[in-house]
Amino acid sequence: MLDLAEELHRWAAQGRDFAVATVVAVSGSAPRRPGAALAVDGDGTAIGSVSGGCVESAVYELCRQALQDGQPVLERFGYSDDDAFAVGLTCGGVIEVLVVPVRAGDPARPVLAAALGAAAAGEAVALARIVSGPARLLGRALAVRPAGHPGTAVEGGFGVHPDLDRTAAAEARALLDTGRTGTLEIGARGSRCGAPLTLFVESVVPPPRMIVFGAIDFASALVRVGRFLGYRVTVCDARPVFATRARFPDADEIVVDWPHRYLESTEVDARTVLCVLTHDAKFDVPLLRLALRLPVAYVGAMGSRRTHLDRAGKLRAVGVTDAELARLRSPIGLDLGARTPEETALSIAAEIVAARRGGTGVSLTGAHTPIHHDTRAAPATV
Known part of the structure; x- marks a missing residue:
């Protein structure tokens, strides 16, 4: 809901x-x-x-x-x-x-209203509801906010036993931390009501971030694709003549600053993707040195294979380890034979989706891999 x-x-x-x-x-x-x-x-x-x-x-x-x-x-x-x-x-x-x-x-209205209000405001919230168990408990709900939330951490409850509410809240927060929706099975002993329960947990989190460094034509196409995929897209470039709203009308945010300095000051998380299109060592090296040490989902950098080797050498010279370099997707994107900015953006987006969903990037024709790599939480049992 x-x-x-x-x-x-x-x-x-x-x-x-x-x-x-x-x-x-x-x-x-x-x-x-x-x-x-x-x-x-x-x-x-x-x-x-x-x-x-x-x-x-x-x-x-x-x-x-x-x-x-x-x-x-x-x-x-x-x-x-x-x-x-x-x-x-x-x-x-x-x-x-x-x-x-x-x-x-x-009884459930205040809980549902609190969850709806948070989700409507673009805030992270998880709503846990009983969907299977004793008839009297069907539909009972609690809402959970992320750890560290300044307000009320848990709204409502199931009215059975505090231990059940604590268990449900902890499991719901675990799903919320990864932005996942799923079911939770609680055995008769853990439910404290004499019967097993099934909880359905909906999680809503703010859109993940895509930060595109380098205000070039390829970046404009990538911004459009990023928005299409549901990312909140920021374009960052140190050159004010290129980082303009006229050039990037689809960006959620345009920042004029040195890329590494902006990355130091902005908030990222495990869903953030960083696309480095600057193709200039004076920007790339300090930026990637920082980016490869952050807990983000994806770091990719544009350039030829020769550029990549040269850039990797410069990164090692400033202390980047081989393990950190292994996180770098460079040259950026999947091999689609892309030529135009739009085709290149598609190539980059495809690699991001594959990294996020566990895909291989190979053609499905003749392959024996699953079509859907479902990374959502499987039903847990308590």
Whole structure:
């Protein structure tokens, strides 16, 4: 439901009653992934989608019913072999949908409102909800903020035992730290309610950063591709005549500064990607010396193989180790035969995606590798 945070936050702030249906499990082929949501307010207005059209009408009616009776429900939808026109997923998959009413006075409303408010503001938050277990606990929720958050670390709870809330909060924060959505299985002993529980944890984190160093034509194309992939893109160059809004209208931020000095002062994390396109040793060497020692996801540098060898020698001369150099993607990008700035940007983006998702970069035709390298957390057991 956090994918609808901005609109649902407005609904909550306006005091409107609504119900939210969230995909909490998927097996086989399905058009939407866990976390996809459809919401319906008291007037019948609907936003979002759980299936791309296959079961929307049935889920809409479940939301309307939840608004009337105040009862959450977990419903399973799958393809019907007997009647292809029955409610089901014609793509052959199965989804489980949790429908929760969010009405004035409902215990879960303050928790959901807090999570929606954080997500709408672009802040990191994880929402954990009980999707399987005793009927009385279905839909109960707690919201978790990252470690070090100045406000309340945990909102709400399941009302069973403090140990269950502590366990759920710790596991939800672990998923939040990596920006992942997934399920958590808690055994009967750990649940403190005499039965096993399944929790569904949605995580929302701010967009990852892409920092492009070097205000060149290739950078302009890479900015567009980075935005398309969902990155918050910064362009940094020490030359004010090139680092302009007119040249980079799609960048989220343009910085005129020496690259290494900017990198020292800005915030990066394990999802940040750094693309060094300056192709000039006076910029590259101090920048890469710092970049290769930061806990970022990707560091790539443009240049020919000869340039790479020369640059590697200069980096070793200033103390960069072989282990640190091994992190450097240089020459930057995958071998696509790229020539134009747009093709080169695609090559770089493809390498970033492969590094992030665990892909090989080889053609899928004739390969025996998985098509989807799913790096999301597998269901944990406590």
